[in-house]
Amino acid sequence: MIKIISLHPLRGKTIRLSPPQILALGFLVFIIVGTLLLKLPFATTVSVSWLDALFTATSAITVTGLVVVDTGSAYSLFGEIVIMSLMQLGGLGLMTFSVLLLMMLRRKVGLHQRILTQESLNLNEASIGGLLRLVKLLFVFSIAIEAIAFVLLSIRWIPEYGWSEGIHQSVFHSISAFNNAGFSLWSDSLSGYVGDPLVNIVITGLFITGGLGFTVLVDIWDKKSFRKLSLHSKLMLVGTFIINITALLTLFILEFSNPETIGSFSFTDKLWGSYFQAVTPRTAGFNSLPIAEMTVPSILFLMLLMFIGAGSGSTGSGIKVTTFIVMLLATVSFLRGKSETTVFNRMIKVHTIVRALSIMIISILAIFIAVFILSITEAAPIMEIIFEVISAFGTVGLSMGLTTDLTSFGKCIIMVMMFIGRLGPLTLAFVFARQKQSSIRHPEEEVFTG
DSSP: OOOOEEEOOGGGOOEEEOHHHHHHHHHHHHHHHHHHHHTSGGGBSSOOOHHHHHHHHHHHHTTOOOOSSOHHHHBOHHHHHHHHHHHHHHHHOHHHHHHHHHHHTTOOOOHHHHHHHHHHTTOTTSOGGGHHHHHHHHHHHHHHHHHHHHHHHHHHHHHHHOHHHHHHHHHHHHHHHHTTOOOOSSTTTTGGGTTOHHHHHHHHHHHHHHHHOHHHHHHHHHHOSGGGSOHHHHHHHHHHHHHHHHHHHHHHHHHTTOTTTTTTSOHHHHHHHHHHHHHTTTTTOOOSSOGGGSOHHHHHHHHHHHHHOSOTTSSOOSSOHHHHHHHHHHHHHHHTTOSSEEETTEEEOHHHHHHHHHHHHHHHHHHHHHHHHHHHHOOSOHHHHHHHHHHHHTTOOOOSSOGGGOOHHHHHHHHHHHHHHHHOHHHHHHHHOOOOOOOOOOOOOOOOOO
16 A cells, blocks of 8 residues: 655645655665766766666666776766765665664654655565664664775775775675675776685675665574574575575686686586676676677576565665566466465465565566667667566566667666666656555456466
């Protein structure tokens, strides 16, 4: 049920906005602010157009990581700080920070703010009363995890780059990784550390943790036992483990003899390269292997992983792991002739299945429309177009190299897809639609399907 929130602008007129509309408006405001900051003379080291600044701001606030100019060389320290701030805001949620600010100022957090926070974290069934505690833990967990990662990465990069640059690299990549943003200060992302155990473990640990979802992290903290966890947490943990292991084995086999990726590596480096590239497509955006040089089956598999994405209430996007699992379970139940969909001795509500189906259909339609338009406007292979669109929708940030060659119109389409992906396809649908409860019951009739 979408609640309507009233705003009182000038002239005493009342504008009635739903939480999804306010959330979308908030993202647009920060995109504009970010663009203006990135266009300041001291924010860049080279000339960056308004469109490219807008693209960078959109990519940062939606924690995507797709870039049209090289982040490390095109932006100054100030510009990189702006990008880091946008990544943190976009990853943890705009309303999370507003609620934290109210709490620090000892101001009352009203029902409206709680509803908006609930919507921004995609916690549609969370209790309003428990949101404040969740926000506090979310902030503490995020800062603590990023701080630990910063220390570990500093051990690796301070000796290599010196104190100033080493600290800067460690801070930037810690924030980027935990928020599943995928921005890197190196033009080849993390390809230079494909066989480095410390960098691989820390970076993947950050975006896997951030991608699980804050409700899962809090649930683990509270319950400390898998058996006591909520059904959502169990599905996320088991689903993430199975998907990551499957992806690792699949890419290891498909790329084993490819000389352009891991074919010439030692066996250990083959494993590290396969592992990193297997877990990063679920919205992280970093790469340690050249994506464009991977085999066609590998690229198709990466598309599937990007489409699935991370967890609900996480720093990642995509249709979400639980949505994918619910659709699989519902399909299996139907094929077995069962009237109920169950897992871990719990029944999944029909409303949840319908919601998952709606997310799936809206997502597929959005991707198809974007691919169709770009196939007209861009002189590029269809595989590259599909890959780029799914990457933008899943706010992943992986690229086959098309992003930098996009036309101005093509960049706008990709920005729209990043916006849809971060906001959520269903949330965006609610921006333009009003939910109405009908009191009229209609007679049922059979429709032939299949």
